[in-house]
Amino acid sequence: MLQRKYLFPNVIELNYQAAQLLGVNVYLIDGGSEFILIDIGTEDTVEEIVELIRQMDFKLSKCKMIVATHADADHIQGLQRARELLKAPIAAHPASVGPLETADEIQTYASIAAQNIHLPLRPTKIDMLLNEGDVIKVGKLKLNVWHTPGHTPGQLSFKMGNLLLSGDNIYKDSCVGVIDAHHGSDLPKFIESLKRILADDSEFLLPSHGPVFRRDPQIIQKAIDRLTAYQFMPDFGTCAIAWPLLDEFASDLVTGRMPNL
Numbered sequence: 001m002l003q004r005k006y007l008f009p010n011v012i013e014l015n016y017q018a019a020q021l022l023g024v025n026v027y028l029i030d031g032g033s034e035f036i037l038i039d040i041g042t043e044d045t046v047e048e049i050v051e052l053i054r055q056m057d058f059k060l061s062k063c064k065m066i067v068a069t070h071a072d073a074d075h076i077q078g079l080q081r082a083r084e085l086l087k088a089p090i091a092a093h094p095a096s097v098g099p100l101e102t103a104d105e106i107q108t109y110a111s112i113a114a115q116n117i118h119l120p121l122r123p124t125k126i127d128m129l130l131n132e133g134d135v136i137k138v139g140k141l142k143l144n145v146w147h148t149p150g151h152t153p154g155q156l157s158f159k160m161g162n163l164l165l166s167g168d169n170i171y172k173d174s175c176v177g178v179i180d181a182h183h184g185s186d187l188p189k190f191i192e193s194l195k196r197i198l199a200d201d202s203e204f205l206l207p208s209h210g211p212v213f214r215r216d217p218q219i220i221q222k223a224i225d226r227l228t229a230y231q232f233m234p235d236f237g238t239c240a241i242a243w244p245l246l247d248e249f250a251s252d253l254v255t256g257r258m259p260n261l
């Protein structure tokens with residue numbers, strides 16, 4: 001049997017457990033009589049992850065649910081294989097259902113043709129919907145479901161006591177999940193989600209990539225400030241809500257003002 005490395009009471013993360021980078025963070029929430037998985041990662045690591053869970057002496061039949069935090073391929077490509085091995089239902093936010101069930105390679109970021117990135121994706125049926133305000137019971141534990149759109153429309157976070165499983169909203173270095181119109185990024189909503197995390201009283205953030213960390217208002221505020229500026233810059237294309245320079249240019253053109261060089 002493999003010794004379980006709990007990060008917090010009832011929380012194991014599989015990269016930490018494996019002592020190597022497998023891919024996205026995969027959290028096992030151990031409710032004693034049953035457990036859930038939050039994300040599973042890409043298909044090539046599913047069997048290794050399931051084997052680790054077995055070696056930690058969890059009964060695979062006690063897996064109550066596999067949660068997709070959102071519909072990006074690096075988090076969900078392995079869902080089908082995980083369901084075959086664990087025989088557990090898959091849960092996601094309603095906004096993630098379309099891209100997952102149709103295996104939409106653009107919205108899931110599975111295919112980035114210009115960079116020759118192609119992750120084969122199988123249509124994945126969603127068995128259970130998770131909405132804002134829902135409570136997931138795992139044995140004696142309760143996770144409050146937060147809908148935190150912005151990175152993608154279906155991004156979920158989960159509050160459990162003093163922990164917030166914060167998805168792709170914010171990382172330890174103040175970076176955030178990819179901002180790209182192709183998978184439905186929305187800067188104003190992203191900022192709202194970050195403000196909600198800033199205002200929350202959780203003590204630790206458990207992101208979907210990289211190390212877990214103590215919730216530090218400065219880390220979150222720095223991201224809010226950056227995204228607030230991006231709203232008025234063309235850096236993320238159609239995710240911007242305005243571009244003041246172009247408005248100025250348009251008004252210069254119609255008033256016949258020539259450049260003052």
Ligand SMILES: [Zn+2]
Nearest residue numbers: 072168177208
């Ligand atoms: Zn991600």
